[in-house]
Amino acid sequence: xxKPKQFKGKVSENILMNEKFQYLHIELxxxxxxxxxxxxxxxxxxxxxxxxxxxxxxxxxxHAIEICVDVSLGGKGATYLKNLKPGDVVSFLGPLGEFxxxxxxxxxxxxxxxxxxxxxxxxxxxxxxxxLEEKQDxxxxxxxxxxxxxxxxxxxxxxxxLHKYYDNFNFHLTLSKPPEKWxxxxxxVTRCVETEVELGIDxxxxxxGNKAMIEEVKELVQKKGVAKEQIYFxxxx
Numbered sequence: 001x002x003k004p005k006q007f008k009g010k011v012s013e014n015i016l017m018n019e020k021f022q023y024l025h026i027e028l029x030x031x032x033x034x035x036x037x038x039x040x041x042x043x044x045x046x047x048x049x050x051x052x053x054x055x056x057x058x059x060x061x062x063h064a065i066e067i068c069v070d071v072s073l074g075g076k077g078a079t080y081l082k083n084l085k086p087g088d089v090v091s092f093l094g095p096l097g098e099f100x101x102x103x104x105x106x107x108x109x110x111x112x113x114x115x116x117x118x119x120x121x122x123x124x125x126x127x128x129x130x131x132l133e134e135k136q137d138x139x140x141x142x143x144x145x146x147x148x149x150x151x152x153x154x155x156x157x158x159x160x161x162l163h164k165y166y167d168n169f170n171f172h173l174t175l176s177k178p179p180e181k182w183x184x185x186x187x188x189v190t191r192c193v194e195t196e197v198e199l200g201i202d203x204x205x206x207x208x209g210n211k212a213m214i215e216e217v218k219e220l221v222q223k224k225g226v227a228k229e230q231i232y233f234x235x236x237x
Contacts, residue, residue, distance in 0.1 A: 002035045004093050007042075009065065011088045014081075017154040020072040021119060022082050023056075026090055027064045034062055034094065038101065038130035039123040039206075039234070042067070042094030044077065051077030054122035054208075054234070055095070058129040065094075070119040099234040101127055102204065109204030109230055111140040115193060115217050117209030118152075121145055123234060124208060125155065132166050139168060142197060146174045146189030146213065172196060190216040199224035207233040 009026035016022050028034060041054045042065060057066040071078040084090065102109065112131075114124045124143060131137040147153060156173055163171040178186040185192035190213060199205075205221050207214045214233050222228060 001037070001040075001098065002095055004096055005031065005034075007031060007034060007092055007094060009090050009092070011084045011086050011090060012064075014084050014086065016071075016082070018151055020070055020152050021154055022069045022071045022078070023066065024069070024081060024084065025064060025066050029089070032063060034065065035059070036062075036095035038126040039099045040095040040097045041099075041123070042092040043096060044081070045091040045093075046077045046080045049076065050093075051080075052096070053077075053081075054097075054099075054126070056122045056125050058126055058134060060130070060134050065092075068119055068122045068125075097234070099123055099206070099208070099232060101131065101206070102232070105204060105230070106139075108202070109139075110202040111204070112142070113193070113197060113199065113203055113205045113221070114141065114143045115145075115189060115205070115207050115209070115213070116143070117146040117189060117213050120207075120209030120234070121155070122208075124206070127206070128159075128162065128169070132162060132169060137168075140170070141168060142170045142172070144172045144174065144189050144193050144197070146176060146192075146209070148177045149175065150179055188216070189213060190220060193217060194220055197224075199226050201225050201227060203230065205231045207231070208235075211235060 008030045009028045013025040043050045053067040071082045159171040174185045174189045174192045
């Protein structure tokens with residue numbers, strides 16, 4: 001892993017994607033380049049306190065970082081990021097974390113399952129873009145993403161385009177509070193993984209989201225034959 005450094009960056013975009021999720025694009029100022037692995041995070045200086053956010057962008061875009069934040073709970077970090085304006089300067093330490101695709105296990109993990117809830121999609125997006133567009137990885141990659149309501153949805157069109165363009169990428173969106181006649185899987189994302197994914201010893205499983213989902217999916221996939229050491233997770237709760 002690359003050694004963490006202190007960075008400064010200038011906000012170029014800050015977009016409220018819906019009532020719940022905020023997207024920021026931060027152009028690096030000092031240093032001008034960042035080397036990171038897909039899935040890693042940065043620690044942002046929020047009024048003298050530190051808040052951790054996964055990098056959404058792919059490593060090939062090394063002149064900037066993108067982050068995605070759940071601002072619905074109104075915490076100090078979320079409020080700080082939500083109120084930033086284009087041109088504002090942000091300080092952060094990075095890259096940090098070891099929640100990355102284990103390339104050394106590629107022969108063992110011939111298929112990949114990524115399961116996220118809410119803003120846990122952030123590191124998954126970086127991983128997926130890096131695997132498909134940069135590394136041209138041909139392994140089967142399944143993404144299951146759980147949200148609550150239709151109004152919470154974002155990036156679904158981007159993932160559907162990737163699903164259409166790359167034969168080895170499958171995207172499955174789950175709503176726990178769906179509208180009537182919702183055509184896709186509904187309820188907890190764990191149930192959809194249980195009914196829709198055939199697993200075994202040749203899978204690597206990556207989890208990011210709330211604690212309950214992580215614990216449930218860990219137990220489920222082990223029952224389906226995935227070795228404990230081939231389950232990796234990042235917690236946001």
